[in-house]
Amino acid sequence: MSEEKRFTEQSAHKFFGIELHNRVWKLLEKTDRSPEEDEKMVKAAHASCYHWGEVGTAVNQARGEWLISRAYAVLNQPGPALHHARRSLEICQENNFGDFDLGYAYEAMGRALAAGGDKTEAQHYLNLAQIQAQQIKLAEDRGIFEKDLAAEPWYGI
Numbered sequence: 402m403s404e405e406k407r408f409t410e411q412s413a414h415k416f417f418g419i420e421l422h423n424r425v426w427k428l429l430e431k432t433d434r435s436p437e438e439d440e441k442m443v444k445a446a447h448a449s450c451y452h453w454g455e456v457g458t459a460v461n462q463a464r465g466e467w468l469i470s471r472a473y474a475v476l477n478q479p480g481p482a483l484h485h486a487r488r489s490l491e492i493c494q495e496n497n498f499g500d501f502d503l504g505y506a507y508e509a510m511g512r513a514l515a516a517g518g519d520k521t522e523a524q525h526y527l528n529l530a531q532i533q534a535q536q537i538k539l540a541e542d543r544g545i546f547e548k549d550l551a552a553e554p555w556y557g558i
Contacts, residue, residue, distance in 0.1 A: 414456040418465075421449035425468055429475060439476055446472040463492040463502055470509040475554060479517030486513040501546045504533035508550055515556040523558050 408416065428434055428442040450465030457465075466489035473482035486509035492498070493506045511526030530550055537543040 411456050414452040418449050418452035418457065418461070421445045421452065422465075422468060425449060425472060429471065442472050443469075443476070459492055459496045460498060460502060463489050463496070463498060463506065466492065467505045467509050470513055474509070474512040474516050477516050477554070477556075479513055482509070482513035482516055486510045499533075499536060501533075501537050501542050504530050504537060504546050505549075507533055508546075511558075512555065515558045516554070518556075520558050523556075527555075527558060 425442055425446045428438055428445070431438065434442070446465075446469040450462070450469055453461035453465045466485045470482045470485035470489060473479075473485065486506070489509050490506040493503045498506075507526045507530035511523045511530060514520075514526060515523035527550075534543060534547055534550065537546055
C-alpha cells in the first residue's frame, strides 16, 4: 500500500501556493497557449495568491499580486493588470520592501500601463524598474529580474 501524504491546513496552503505559482510560470513561458490555458493561468495566479494570503507574509502577498498582474498583462487585459500591479506596489511601499520586490512592482505597473496604452506613465515605471535593478543586491537575482524585465509584451514602449 502506498504511503498517503497528510497535510495540515497550513502546509496545504503553502503547497498549493507554490505549486500554482509554478504552473503560472510554465504557462507564462509557453508561446502557444490555448484560450483554455490562458484561463487556467489566470485562475492559478489568483489561487496561488489566495493560498499565500492564508499562510504567507506581506512579501508573499506582494509577489502574488505581481503574478496576477503579469498574467493579465500578458493577456492584454490592462484593467485587472493595473489593479493587481497597484496592490503589489502598495504592499511593497507599506512594508518598505526594496530589492527585486520593488523592482517587480514597478515592472508590473509599467507593463499594465503599457497594455492600457498609457505609454508615458508606462515608461516612467519602466525607468523606475531599471533604476531599481541596480539596487538588487544578489547578482543572480538581478540577472533574473533583468531577464524578466526585458521579456515581452511591452506593447510598444
